[in-house]
């Protein structure tokens with residue numbers, strides 16, 4: 001025997017690493033419990049109390065049987081349904097053009113279509129007012145039809161802009177899952193184009209269509225950025241919550257309405273989870289990716305549709321940007337930077353923008369770490385099963401919780417007199433944590449997907465070599481997942497820049513944010529400054545995405561050398 | 566390494582399994598597994614897909630826990646110890662090499678101590694597995710066989726007392742597989758490391774193992790040396806699963822014979838049977854001897870050639886025996902023998918089913 005059987009000492013007793021893992025897992029679970037579950041419970045509790053915080057049972061729910069509520073609900077439902085019916089087919093055509101045709105410039109169109117994600121939902125409202133409002137450039141268009149932009153039509157137009165990329169992303173995924181073998185089989189069996197569409201395409205994307213419809217419906221139901229700007233007298237539930245809480249300090253009523261928003265969101269979320277499972281089951285491992293063939297007529301048509309949609313998106317963005325630099329729309333079109341002189345206006349000044357940067361940076365950092373680590377416990381460790389189950393369950397909940405509802409819950413929970421966490425109330429730290437939780441689901445699922453791609457046996461090998469989990473996490477898991485972690489951080493940054501609904505209840509004069517400033521300036525009638533601030537948000541998001549792109553590229557080139565063959 | 570014929574669950578066994586059972590819901594994956602592995606022994610867990618081999622290996626590794634039973638390593642009870650407290654190295658079917666670490670870093674992954682010592686140890690291991698010169702490559706720049714050996718080196722780096730291999734060769738092509746079989750075996754013998762390997766490839770088990778544990782539906786069918794398993798299978802399942810088998814139904818007659826059809830076959834002396842029992846006789850294809858011309862003698866019958874099939878170094882004949890009610894038999898003959906026989910389709914051939922090559926099964930048990 002040529003080898004000496006040396007004993008390699010310094011072994012880590014597993015019991016200790018197991019304890020550490022269990023402790024940390026529970027810490028992750030605790031973050032979600034305290035910053036998600038408890039605030040939601042607090043909100044539910046608040047629904048049972050009146051203005052002076054007396055327990056009143058279900059009295060607040062009586063508000064649900066008033067004509068006022070029926071009016072609000074009817075309005076919310078109408079705009080949500082109409083927006084869904086318009087956006088989903090548009091997004092479907094766009095997604096199909098990107099995935100199923102050979103039209104030129106597909107990557108560019110894909111990027112352009114995601115632009116709305118970089119803007120707060122207030123921006124489309126502002127643009128619509130510049131286009132079709134009282135002083136609007138194209139006011140005559142709407143006037144001719146005898147309708148006003150201030151109302152349901154304005155809301156639907158604004159929501160179309162806001163929800164389009166969300167629907168598009170889901171449909172892109174659904175359409176990308178095409179199995180070329182099915183189309184080949186259909187062609188071989190002599191099925192015509194229409195027949196193939198009906199028997200192959202539609203069935204394979206129907207779950208995607210359902211998911212997209214659910215998402216758009218929920219986003220519109222719970223969005224309050226667009227309707228506050230262009231809603232006029234057409235009140236919807238989301239705006240009413242804001243008014244009840246901020247305007248009238250009627251927390252009980254706000255909580256009850258909040259629960260009403262939570263219901264459709266949770267319902268569509270449950271349905272969506274069910275549907276997604278089916279979609280996954282449909283995906284056969286041996287599916288062959290579809291390579292679209294050149295068809296000049298179809299490709300040209302697709303190009304036309306995409307150009308129109310992209311121009312519309314760019315136009316909506318462009319109007320706000322233009323308005324930001326124009327002295328007085330539409331009377332004096334000379335250029336100026338005056339609208340960026342935020343410090344001499346109400347709304348928060350440049351401080352708001354700096355705060356937003358801090359919030360976005362903090363969310364990127366904290367969210368990137370918390371979401372990745374949380375997913376790591378769930379996917380890769382075996383300690384604290386109950387803690388892992390808690391994380392797994394709570395992590396996907398934020399998807400079903402509208403920002404307004406989360407924000408309300410934060411007021412009720414963190415502002416409660418007896419709560420020791422009271423010290424957080426009104427701080428930037430709480431805003432950061434709120435944002436981290438608000439966008440947790442997407443981040444968690446991104447991390448989980450990346451972790452699932454790693455061989456599940458790495459951890460077992462490490463255990464057999466008596467290497468503690470944190471070493472494997474640091475040396476193997478994290479380096480391999482670096483691209484996903486950077487993705488999560490970028491997502492958090494952009495969300496932190498544009499977020500409004502949850503933080504609207506939580507900011508103080510010291511922590512005012514740029515999206516809030518947009519809202520306040522618009523309220524004060526300073527629409528041009530609001531447009532300027534909204535444009536600044538978009539510009540910052542774009543710049544940060546570019547920086548992130550650059551950093552990722554550089555980091556990947558340095559750390560992912562092993563991917564090369 | 567010579568295997569003891571009688572194994573007890575003793576204090577000295579490198580690995581002892583006593584009464585291991587495992588259920589997944591209502592499905593019983595393992596039932597009452599008893600096994601003792603000696604120090605330095607190479608044991609193969611062999612069985613068809615889904616019989617519970619991987620489950621058993623994972624229980625030994627501490628990656629799953631058994632519902633009942635005890636696991637000891639060198640007399641120490643490790644049943645409730647976590648994986649890191651058990652002393653073993655493991656190679657998975659997927660190898661699970663860390664893709665972002667170089668070969669050196671992979672092999673040194675479990676090593677502690679000074680960097681220089683680690684380096685020296687890696688060099689030592691690389692020369693041991695015959696792969697010097699690939700230190701700085703990443704796993705996806707290696708061939709399957711190289712990856713396999715790196716995974717092996719990583720598992721051996723900390724000099725564990727036990728090596729666990731889960732179908733380590735199944736992802737490789739036939740030629741590499743054959744080469745690595747020999748290499749792993751000789752490495753194991755040089756290091757004297759106790760090894761348990763899971764496989765569903767009987768050839769692999771027969772060529773590599775000191776002892777084979779044949780499993781089926783979660784129970785051990787037989788434990789024995791390759792020779793035992795092949796020549797003296799203890800159940801119909803083992804006989805069928807390892808190698809090819811001919812089965813001749815019959816009834817025991819007076820004079821230590823079995824009548825099958827019109828033929829009376831002499832049994833080996835060792836067979837303990839009662840007159841009147843219904844039995845199955847078992848004989849391996851290569852144990853059937855074929856003569857060029859009829860010479861009579863014990864257990865000789867005439868058969869008709871139905872087809873012949875060339876399988877490389879030997880030829881498989883399908884024969885029909887009229888005197889046994891046209892029972893079909895297969896017989897393997899070497900190419901030189903074949904050349905001497907000069908066979909024609911439909912030709913009649915004299916066969917001898919020598920008593921020593923016959924085994925008698927009553928129902929399931931071997932007699």
Ligand SMILES: Nc1ncnc2c1ncn2[C@@H]1O[C@H](COP(=O)(O)OP(=O)(O)OP(=O)(O)O)[C@@H](O)[C@H]1O
Nearest residue numbers: 589592594612613614615616617618619620621765
């Ligand atoms: N986690 C589990 N839950 C439920 N059933 C399981 C689980 N793991 C294994 N089984 C079942 O236990 C049986 C034995 O599985 P095991 O993986 O040990 O088989 P195997 O002998 O290794 O087969 P193969 O040669 O295909 O790898 C199988 O029927 C399998 O379906």
Ligand SMILES: [Mg+2]
Nearest residue numbers: 618619620763
């Ligand atoms: Mg297996």
